Amino acid sequence: MPIDDVAFSVSLMALLARVDLPTRADGQDVQARLDEVLSAATGVLGVDSVGLMMLDEDDVLRVVGVTDDAAGVLEAAQQRLDVGPGIDCVRDGAVVAVDDLAGSERYAPVWECLRGPSNGQPRGGGAARAVLSVPVRVRGETVGTLNALHRTPQRWDDAQVRAVEAYGAVIAILLRLEAAARTDGSVPNRPRPIEED
Amino acid sequence: MPNIDPQNLAASLRRLGVADGHDDITGAIDRAVTACVDLFGVDGSGLMIADDQNTLRYLVSSDGPGRVLEEVQSETGQGPCVDTFVHGAPVRTEDMTREERWPRSRETIVEHGVRAVMGVPVRLGGVTVGSLDVYRDHPHAWDESEQDALVRYSAVVEAALRAALAGHNATELAGQLQYALDNRVLIERAVGFLMGRGGMDAVSAFEVLRSAARSRRSKVAQVAQEVLETGRPPTRQG
The missing domain is CATH 1.10.10.10 (Winged helix-like DNA-binding domain superfamily/Winged helix DNA-binding domain)
Known part of the structure; x- marks a missing residue:
């Protein structure tokens, strides 16, 4: 059911009139909001951690945020190897579910990287085992991937896939709002001065 | 902000900002709220925000019964979302047909097939400004983990509202x-x-x-x- 535009406008004006929204230096508000949204993801989705990778202007996939070391190690490995469920998810624009990385032939290089150099012990208090990568889509185009993970093998059921997909869609919505706010004049988006490199 | 890489985030936003300057704010809030249906496996969800009279107003609902749930609370000033707003704390009801707290809105809510309801506060700048609610069309004993998850998700709705407001003066x-x-x-x-x-x-x-x-x-x-x-x-x- 569509939102009531009139009610929405009235309510937004009411909010503007009475709520403290402290503004911080350029970009920090956006970081704080995305940090909250990623942190909330683990509680909402009931997963151990999440990582977010997004394409930049040159179509290079970059790690934008992670909730813990396990996600950080997984995302870094995928980025370095250019192999992984998140990589396939962005390339194909489709959900990739891996119940156990350790048993996956396709992603064996990722697992090799995660489990450590030689002794087979997982790093950082437990490496990712089950990974679910969903597309982050804007205007129908896949622009990134949300990776949800468990540190133990797990079968992803339909309800979990739907939930993580829905969360990926919400992240896309938030990033679109942020991108729009940067380009409508309220938050300057100037080229950086030369001395800042 | 250890979780977020500011440079990579900025690069992503630059890419997203290239195609067009404005996105539909109302549609964005709508989708953030109705995502609750898939996120929590509920039958419907909605968002009420207080107006300048501190009356909760229907803002978003995922479906017809959800809209009735919100409108009748707005009209009568009674219901789980109103209590959520007034107390600034989560409120849940297992079965509206057995509820005695909200006599003026109960009948209408039940008539439209809403049975179990849970509401959590939505805050901006430390002030409670509204209520995010989910419902099921059958009796359901909400447990703590469901409540915790919805409370966590309210932070996401707050972030979306703040992002929408960031575009204003x-x-x-x-x-x-x-x-x-x-x-x-x-x-x-x-x-x-x-x-x-x-x-x-x-x-x-x-x-x-x-x-x-x-x-x-x-x-x-x-x-x-x-x-x-x-x-x-x-x-x-x-």
Whole structure:
């Protein structure tokens, strides 16, 4: 059911009139909001951690945020190897579910990287085992991937896939709002001065 | 902000910002709220936001019953979302048909197939501004993990609202801030006064202020100030 535009406008004006929204230096508000949204993801989705990778202007996939070391190690490995469920998810624009990385032939290089150099012990208090990568889509185009993970093998059921997909869609919505706010004049988006490199 | 890489985030936003400057804010909030259906496996979800009379208004709902759930609460000033807003804390009901807390809205809500409801506060800048609710069309005992998950998700809805508001005039916002917060404090003090004086609960006390303001076409904060100054319950327009 569509939102009531009139009610929405009235309510937004009411909010503007009475709520403290402290503004911080350029970009920090956006970081704080995305940090909250990623942190909330683990509680909402009931997963151990999440990582977010997004394409930049040159179509290079970059790690934008992670909730813990396990996600950080997984995302870094995928980025370095250019192999992984998140990589396939962005390339194909489709959900990739891996119940156990350790048993996956396709992603064996990722697992090799995660489990450590030689002794087979997982790093950082437990490496990712089950990974679910969903597309982050804007205007129908896949622009990134949300990776949800468990540190133990797990079968992803339909309800979990739907939930993580829905969360990926919400992240896309938030990033679109942020991108729009940067380009409508309220938050300057100037080229950086030369001395800042 | 250890979780986020600012440079990579900025690069991503630059890419997203290239195609067009404006996105549909109303549609964005709508989708953030209706995502609850897939996230929590519920039958519907909605968002109510308080207007400048501190009356909760329907803003978003995922479906028809959800809209009725919100509208009837807005009309009667009674219901789980109203209580969530007034108390600033989660409120849940397992089965509306057995509920005795909200006699004026219960029947309509049940008629439209809403049975189990859970609401959590939505806050901006430390102030409760509304209520995010989910419902099921059958009785359901919400457990703590479901409540915790919805509370966590309210932070996401708050982030979306803040992102939407970030596109608006910040100086105007800052100018009105103190006045607005003062109003909120006045209302809360008047609610406390009426509770102590009239032996009523917070929801009823708030409703007394709200209906007096409505009947006199003045603001709830003005009625609250009058109550505190005169030491008497508010009078309706007569």
